[in-house]
Amino acid sequence: MKTLYVDGSGFLHRLSARAKLVLLAAASLALFLIQSPLVLGVGAVASGLLFGSLRIGWRQTWLRLRVLFLTIAAVALFTLVFNSPVEAVSVFFRLSALALLASAVTATTTTGDFITEVTFAALPLEKLGLVKAADIGLSIGLVLRFIPEILLRHQAIRDAHIARGLRPRTLSIIVPLIILTLKNADEIASAIDARAIRAQK
Amino acid sequence: MPTRDLVLAALFAAIIIVLGLVPPVMLGFIPVPITAQSLGVMLAGVVLGAKRGTIAVLLVLVLAAIGLPVLSGGRGGLAVFMAPTTGYLIGWVFAAMVTGYLSQIMVGRDQAGLVQGVNFFIAALMGGVIVLYGIGITYLALITGMGFVKAFLGSLAFIPGDVLKAVIAALAGRAVMAGYPLLPQRA
Structure with a gap:
């Protein structure tokens, strides 16, 4: 992006x-x-x-x-x-x-400068125990990492519709897209914790 | 917050962004193409619940604010937060929150399918239409000084489309709950 x-x-x-x-x-x-x-x-x-x-x-x-x-x-x-x-x-x-x-x-x-500012702005919220400021950068990285992947998946589901002679419709695309994507969440979360990226607990 | 919840919110933020990037598709039963990004906001609440759904929407807005063209039509940057329609973006946060909260308290695993669907629809309608337009119209009226009635009239044309999106969100929410149940682990 x-x-x-x-x-x-x-x-x-x-x-x-x-x-x-x-x-x-x-x-x-x-x-x-x-x-x-x-x-x-x-x-x-x-x-x-x-x-x-x-x-x-x-x-x-x-x-x-x-x-x-x-x-x-x-x-x-x-x-x-x-x-x-x-x-x-x-x-x-x-x-x-x-x-x-x-x-x-x-x-x-630059995006990097902005993330620094967002993290700085979140420091008071961290003091209140609402968020971890470092999580913001991590989450932004995660979203950017997965946009191309989800776009490809969306394309694949569309193609699968057309291959079966079905018209691609919002509902029949979005349900498999959500389920396929969220099924990855556990693996990704384990990978993040295994590398101690959030360094907590 | 557990890492899993953070990842779920980030993945859903990516789904919302992708729904704004792909070309609009037909709904199937009406001949008007719709952009699915605001559908994604309702779905964040329906699928992830209040807390994680709100974080997913906040992430999309942060990405837009730091200069990534993640909003439908390739919009992004600080300018979208200085526009007369900014109220609808602020409204997204509360739309996901209200939709998520109502889904959490209204929809149960042991309900019949039809009841679940109707409850999801009510949740999506309250959050994604009533709360969203309430905030969007108030902001538009205050920023431009055009007054509530005129701001309401100017927004009226978009409401039928969003009611339809609430129907889709309810159907999709039920299908996801049946296919990959996240609800019992809701934060």
């Missing part, structure tokens, strides 16, 4: 992940407090320039942002029809700025 991170060495790439997340949170708070469409418009253009400075390329930008902007356009249109044009413009600029800023953080922060 390919991440949305893009290689680079610009200002945003050099900024620490934590600083970027704090700045993003501050920016989103500010965007919701500002009501003036003019200021929001300036914010949206600035966010667009920031995102553009990453040089992601038109095709990649389109692929990343199309669904988001479809949703934003739908909400703005809805606001235009039911509320006022001024509010519609505000909503459009505010949501666009947010989408662009968040996409910029995602494009300039």
Whole structure:
């Protein structure tokens, strides 16, 4: 699975992940407090320039942002029809700025840096005894490890349907997929414990 | 948490992601293709129960947040958490939790097949439709300032599809329980 991170060495790439997340949170708070469409418009253009400075390329930008902007356009249109044009413009600029800023953080922060931040954020929860912070990295690794395997299994079950002249249907695919996959759980759990990866007990 | 529960949650998170990656399939009885990712959320609750199901959904959201395109249509990154529809992603966590909790207390091994199926359906409907849309619509209304009634009207078109998914989740949940019983070992 390919991440949305893009290689680079610009200002945003050099900024620490934590600083970027704090700045993003501050920016989103500010965007919701500002009501003036003019200021929001300036914010949206600035966010667009920031995102553009990453040089992601038109095709990649389109692929990343199309669904988001479809949703934003739908909400703005809805606001235009039911509320006022001024509010519609505000909503459009505010949501666009947010989408662009968040996409910029995602494009300039590696998955590893993010996992470090998530683990750090989970430390207070560990103190409360709710989770083990180290388990988060392990679980993420497990999920990524098994996505290709489950995709192959899904394909195999589909092919088996077609080979028997049956139409692949959601229900008849999903039941064997779940049972086959979860049957592995015991083996995987034993393998993890045998290697003392979680180092507990 | 036992390692087995951690692995079960991680495997189910991978199943939810795969359901978003594969091309949508026909349900069989209606001629509209559906994406199965939100079906996966209901199934996480139905099959794994409240605790492990919630962890599975949280894992999917963490993967999306750290920049992996794991949501249906190849969406991912922090931007999906800054969108007007973010409430539905937050709602997933509680949908899996409520579906799982209700499945745990309502469905028993000694019930007749039909009763199990109906109970699973009620659990999936409460979690995957009522709780999910409650949170999604509230968030949409507050973030955009469009008001509850309009947010509800804007979301109305998607509800029939999700009710159908609750039916599928109930049928699949019963079939999995019969084929590979996890329920007695529920956390």
